[in-house]
Amino acid sequence: MRAAGPAAAGTADPRARSGEEVRTPAIDVRGLVVRYGRVTAVDGVDISSPPGRITALLGPNGAGKSSLMGVLSTASRPDAGSVRIFGHDVRQAPTAARRSLGLVFQERTLDKELSVERNLWFHARLFGMRRADARERITLMLDLFGLADRRRQPVEELSGGLARRVEIARALLHRPGLLLLDEPTNGLDPSARGAVWADLTRLRDELGVTVLYSTHYMDEAEYADEIVIMHQGRVVRQGSAARLKSSLDSSRIVVASGDDRLAADQLRAAGFHPLTEPDGIAVHCADPEGRIADVVRALDVPGLTVSVRHPSMNDVYLAVAQEKRVGTP
Template identity: 75%
Template sequence: MEAAPAFEVVDLVVRYGKVTAVAGVSVDSPPGRITALLGPNGAGKSSLLGVLSTASRPDAGRVRIFGHDVDAAPMAARRRLGLVFQERTLDKELSVERNLWFHARLFGMTRSDARSRIALLLGLFDLADRRRQPVEQLSGGLSRRLEIARALLHRPGLIILDEPTNGLDPSARSTVWTDLLRLRTELGVTVLYSTHYMDEAEYADEIVILQQGSVVRRGSPEELKDGLDSSRILVSCADPADHGTAEQQLRAAGFSTLSEAGGLAVHCAEPETRIAEVVRVLDVPGLTVSVRHPSLNDVYLAAAGQESASPR
């Protein structure tokens, strides 16, 4: 039999009074995939995760975790979930190990199972030598690693993280992402996370971009970037006064140009094959010519201009 999706959201609607935070969103993932929710504050990311995590109920639509409906069977769904919230939720006065034991009791794990699982995760996240250290003495990055370890303690198939690196320095952010990528490769865990960092969205197998509660883009990073017709050759002159001359020469040769920060952009498919042609028609001193392909930031800016949802 085909495995149930790790999560499945169908026509989800979430309202707060007269405000619709999530407006008919549908999204899903097979087991073992990493999915990023990308969007500005107020786009509906946290509201969507709130329903998926069983913390809140939908106003309409259906949400399932490994086939368990979060509304009809919240406890069954919750046992398949590991949660890492944006706000820190560890008990700072307890040790690293005691925080994990407390979580194990909440999920009814046997003492022998909890002991072996705690030892495994402390080793996996390089926390074994800190097991008796109070959480209040940990750095932000180590605290986040402990929260991820705690979320995995009861063997969930899906881990949900809301802005997992919020407030961390670049080094700690990099370490957290090393840990998260290992979850799929070493433990087979499905990962769903929200972020507003473009570089963090690049880690995902699939990106879902939300705007005003609706899905406006969905696909792999490569698919989303390939969907933009914005590959270009960038032409920059040492003397900005020469840009006008360069533009005249390019247009006389049949190229369409647009002004861009620092120079001129010649938009064309496969710009690498035409860069020599562009250089040949230019007779301007101090030229710099380079190729630029669409970035995820370009995708995001294009999506921000959409007023209606258009799931792919």
């Protein structure tokens, strides 16, 4: 991958060219409120991201993710609070904010009848790029995403995964520092999903692009450096995947056998506190790898299999949902 990338100009900060450390956040959301009539869709949200970080927005339908993305993209205006993209306030300087970000929507927005290259040229003209600069950027983006041999191919002939790559390439054409993606792998097969995430992590690692995306796939949240879980317009959990999972006391040894009742009796006799779970008998402990030998020694049952399970993002998500059902703050 070539070093001259979209992040270089995305900060829109002259200090970057002088070598001075840039401290301006890529995203800075403070006390954001978005209302639709009497309905509050986003209720006092605070989110901040330095340049070069991938952030995931996770939450059920109606959590406020789309409303937050709408304000970040400058498509809608906040009712209260402030939102800045590389220091540009989306209300006071929407044009500057818009030039600092690239957008990839959930629904396909390419012109299917045009070629890959013509779709990119259309975007370049939309952003007022000079012809020579646009030609150089289009060539770079096509090379970067492995699309050079498809530049004259109509978009309607591309697979869903390749079309998504074209949309990401188009979003980066004008050198934004921030890439916003709404459900970026929706409708793609597992192979195409993997390719999209390989592209996005490469953009962060090699070009320093800041990425914020919304998703309902638990496994996709783990690609992010920071995960923001929203519920009813508020941020209810925030942190890295490792931090969020470590907050749950659910690391466990899972025992499956031909006689789970006998296995549970034997574990209790050995001083453990087994719990019946859908996939077997579980012994919850902070260090399951260190206790697995003790568990095995305590058991004398037919068809024994023993495994170690650690919390997943799905466990985190389910724990949040359970807390909200019972009204835990």
